[in-house]
C-alpha cells in the first residue's frame with residue numbers, strides 16, 4: 274500500500290519560527306503517539322539517562338547504540354548517527370540539540386526519531402537494532418526544475434547506484450557512508466550522499482539505500498535536489514556541493530605549484546572524518562542545502578511527508 278503524499282508549503286512558517294540565533298531545528302520528528310510512558314516512571318529515568326549519554330558517546334566516531342535498563346518493560350534502546358562528513362564537535366552539537374529536543378518534541382513518547390542536517394537520533398522501548406525498516410520514509414526536494422530531465426536522471430541514477438554500493442560494501446571510514454559527484458553538464462555536477470545506521474549489515478544497508486533511491490522519481494522527479502530519509506538510511510542529491518569534501522589525496526608534491534586535477538566524472542569517494550578536512554565557517558556548503566530552515570532560497574522549496582506509518 275502506497276500512502277498518499279501530503280505536501281505542505283511550510284517555508285514561510287519556518288522562516289518566521291527560525292531566528293538566526295536559534296540552534297538548528299529538526300528536519301523531521303517521527304513521534305508515534307500510540308505508546309506513552311507515565312510520568313516519573315523507571316522508563317522515563319532510563320530515557321533521560323540514554324539521552325544524556327548518547328551525544329558524547331556517539332560524537333567521537335559518529336555513531337553509537339546502547340540499551341538502558343534491565344527490565345524488559347522499562348528498557349530503552351537508542352542510537353545516534355552523525356552524517357559521515359561532520360566533525361566530532363559538530364556531531365556532538367547536533368546530537369546535544371537532538372537529545373534536548375527529543376522529549377520536548379515528543380512528550381511521553383516511548384518511541385521517537387529525530388532527523389537534523391547533521392545527525393539523527395532514535396529511541397524506542399522496542400529493540401530495533403539491526404532491523405531494517407524501509408516502510409517509513411520522508412522526503413524533501415528542491416523546487417528548481419532541471420532543464421534536461423532525461424540526462425539528469427541517467428546521471429543521477431548512475432551516481433546514486435554507485436554510492437549505494439560504495440556505502441554498503443566500500444569498507445570506507447566512516448562505515449556505511451559515501452559521497453560523490455557526477456558530471457551533468459560541462460559546468461554542472463550532481464552531488465550525492467548515501468548513509469546507513471551502523472547497526473545494519475552491508476546487505477541490509479544496500480537494500481535500504483536502493484529502496485530509497487528507487488523512491489527518487491516519486492519524490493523528486495525532475496528536481497535539482499532531493500533528500501529521502503528513513504529510520505535506517507538516508508540518500509540525498511543536490512546540484513551544488515553540500516557535504517564537506519575530503520581533503521584531496523596528497524600528490525607526491527615537493528612544493529612546486531601543482532594544479533589539482535578535477536575529479537573525473539562519476540567519481541565516488543568515501544569521506545572520512547580523519548585527516549585534514551578543513552572546517553570552514555560553515556557557510557559555503559549550506560548554500561544549496563535542502564533544509565527548510567537553513568535554505569536561503571526557501572521560497573521555492575517544499576516539504577513532503579509520506580508514509581507516516583510507524
Ligand SMILES: *[C@@H]1O[C@H](CO)[C@@H](O)[C@H](O)[C@H]1NC(C)=O
Pocket residue numbers: 306307308309380381
Ligand atoms: C500519548 O500522548 C499524546 C500527547 O500527549 C496524546 O496525543 C496521545 O493520545 C497519547 N496516546 C495514548 C495512547 O494515550
Ligand SMILES: *[C@@H]1O[C@H](CO)[C@@H](O)[C@H](O)[C@H]1NC(C)=O
Pocket residue numbers: 312313
Ligand atoms: C513527577 O516528579 C515531579 C518532580 O519530582 C513532580 O513535580 C511531579 O508532580 C511528579 N509527577 C507525577 C505524575 O508523579
Ligand SMILES: *[C@@H]1O[C@H](CO)[C@@H](O)[C@H](O)[C@H]1NC(C)=O
Pocket residue numbers: 338339340402403472473
Ligand atoms: C548495537 O547494535 C548491534 C547491532 O545490532 C548489536 O549487536 C549490539 O548489541 C547493540 N549494542 C547495544 C549496547 O545494545
Ligand SMILES: *[C@@H]1O[C@H](CO)[C@@H](O)[C@H](O)[C@H]1NC(C)=O
Pocket residue numbers: 307308309345346383398399400
Ligand atoms: C513497548 O510499548 C508498547 C506500548 O506500551 C508495548 O505494546 C510493547 O510491548 C512495549 N515493548 C516492550 C518490549 O515491552
Ligand SMILES: *[C@@H]1O[C@H](CO)[C@@H](O)[C@H](O)[C@H]1NC(C)=O
Pocket residue numbers: 416417418573
Ligand atoms: C517545475 O515543473 C513543475 C511541473 O512541470 C511545475 O508545476 C513547477 O511550477 C515547476 N517549478 C518551478 C520552480 O519552475
Ligand SMILES: *[C@@H]1O[C@H](CO)[C@@H](O)[C@H](O)[C@H]1NC(C)=O
Pocket residue numbers: 527528529
Ligand atoms: C618537484 O617534482 C617535479 C616532478 O617530480 C620535478 O620536476 C621538480 O624538479 C621538483 N621540484 C623541486 C623543487 O624539487
